[in-house]
Amino acid sequence: MNQTELAKRAIAGDEDSFTLLIEERRESVYRMAYTYVRNKEDALEIVQEAVYRAFISVHKLRQPQYFNTWLTRIAVNCALDYIRKSKKVVYMDKEHEGSYTQAGRDDALDLLEALEQLDEKSKTVLMLRYFEDLTIKEVAEVLNTPISSVKSIIYRGLEKLKVNLGEREFLG
CATH class of the missing domain: 1.10.10.10 (Winged helix-like DNA-binding domain superfamily/Winged helix DNA-binding domain)
Incomplete structure (x- = not known):
């Protein structure tokens, strides 16, 4: 089943279809969130919030073919909200330091x-x-x-x- 069909089902309330769509985009949403906060735990929190917001509002998505764009917009907004709320200083994650020369x-x-x-x-x-x-x-x-x-x-x-x-x- 293609992504648009899955999105149509998710919009209609099929939680399994929504889960499959999220699984396909999980890594991309995490990478984007991590780029904003440079911290694994904070990035995971942003992903969790983005998935929650998407889940509770998926029925409002009017054009299923734009599911990825819609989810990315939600994730960007969650990341920006998180930064505004936390006002944290962003540091490079120690876990990734060894991966660079x-x-x-x-x-x-x-x-x-x-x-x-x-x-x-x-x-x-x-x-x-x-x-x-x-x-x-x-x-x-x-x-x-x-x-x-x-x-x-x-x-x-x-x-x-x-x-x-x-x-x-x-x-x-």
Whole structure:
């Protein structure tokens, strides 16, 4: 059964179909949440909240073919809500430190620090585009923003990142 059919069933109240859809997207939602908070426990909490919010409102989804976009939007909003509520300082998770070479770890930390300096909209757009590998059209759908605006945000965000990183080349 394809994703749209599963989404139609989930909208109609089939919990098993909803569970299958969530299982397909679980890793992607976790990665996105982790990119925001850099902490396993916090990311899992965000995923849990996103799944809960999706479950209680799936019946409101009007276009089943956009289930992934809809779920991603919920997850982004949960991550932003979590950050606003917690006002935590974001640190790199110790568990992942060994997975980088020293130079790679330094570059990753520099990029994360530079991302943290961006405004919320730029950070979200760049994370969805480059960390989640969404197309510009998909980013526009997730954020309910015109494609032209997403392109402008990407351009300005990358320019700010270049400045924040001291004119290093990155992201192609």
